[in-house]
Amino acid sequence: MRNISDIIEGYLKAIIEKKQNGTIEIKRNEVAEKFQCVPSQINYVIKTRFTVERGYAVESKRGGGGYIRIFRVQTNSCKELIEHILEGIQQGVSYTMAEDVVYRLIEEEVISDRESKLILAAVDRTTIHQPLPERDIIRARILQAMLLTLIYEQM
Template sequence: MRNISDVIEGYLKEVIELSDREHIEIKRSEVAQKFQCVPSQINYVINTRFTVDRGYIVESKRGGGGYIRIKRIRFHQKADFIAEIIERLKQGATQSMAEDIVFRLLDEEIISKREANLILSAVDRSTLLMPLPVRDEIRARILIAMLFTLKHQPNL
């Protein structure tokens, strides 16, 4: 069974896809009321499921007329998208950052579910049994190598 975070994430993604604008604006309290949860649950979903690594830009304005604006980052060429990820990885990659990148590659249909599972296994903290920050550097180098290979495939 899906948890409330998954349901809220699915709802927000559906609203984004159905929108004829480049972004959506929501009120945290209204979404919380719709799902009968506390507003901090909405914050949690937005902060963990709508990150730059997953392909979203989030802006917020606090106060009475406040809103949360969510915009999906779109690339015209998949190779450009991969190049942007490679550039971000040069600073290292945490476990959650790597997971977000893999989920986005899957969402953009650049990799299959099987490939996603293989990548996640290769960069998991239980596989890379090294101290930080070396582990994050090695994880990033593995991801960069895999992305470089994907970028130079003829179908991109």
Template sequence: MRNVSDIIENYLKRILEAEGQGHVEIKRSEIADKFKCVPSQINYVINTRFTEERGYMVESKRGGGGYIRIVRVQPHSQFDLIQAMIEQTTDQLTQTRAEDFIYRLIDEAVMTKREAKMVLAAINRTTLNVPLPLRDELRARILRAILMTIKYEKEGD
């Protein structure tokens, strides 16, 4: 059974697609009422599932007429997406941030789910069983190497 965060995420993605404009404005309290949860649950979903690494920009306006705007960032091409990810891959990369990059590659059809599972296994903290910060450095190097390989493959397309 899916948890409430998954359900809220899928709902927000569906209305984002239905709008067809690449963005949607929501009121946190209205979404919380709809799913009978606390507003902080909506914040959690937005902060963890709608990140820059996953291809979203989030803007918010506080106050009585406040809203949260979720914008889907569309790359010009898969090559541009991969190049941007390479540039965003710092010398150290947390598992969560790396996973977000991989989920984006699936969403943009750059990588199959099977390929993604293999990459996720390679960069998992249990696979990279060394102390921090070395683990995050290794993860960054591995992901950067994978992205460079994909980039050069896409360059030939």
């Protein structure tokens, strides 16, 4: 059985997919009411499931007429997508961020499930047995090397 976060994520993604411009505006309270949950649950879903690494941008406006706008970031090619990801992982990468990057690469059909498992194994905490922040820096370097290899494969 899926949990409420999965259900809310699926609902929001379905709405985004229906929109031609890949953008939706929601009111947190209205979505919370629809799913009979607290508004902070909506915040949690947006913060954890609609990240830059997963290919989304989020804007919010607070106040009475406030909204949350979620954009699906579109790229024109695999090369452009990988370059966009590379820009975001210069300083270091947590394992969760690496998972999000891999999730997006699978979703965009840049890598296979098999390749995703190899990447995640290479950047796992047990593989990179170093203390923080060195582990996140090493993880970023490994991920960058793999992504650069993918760019050259695409050419």
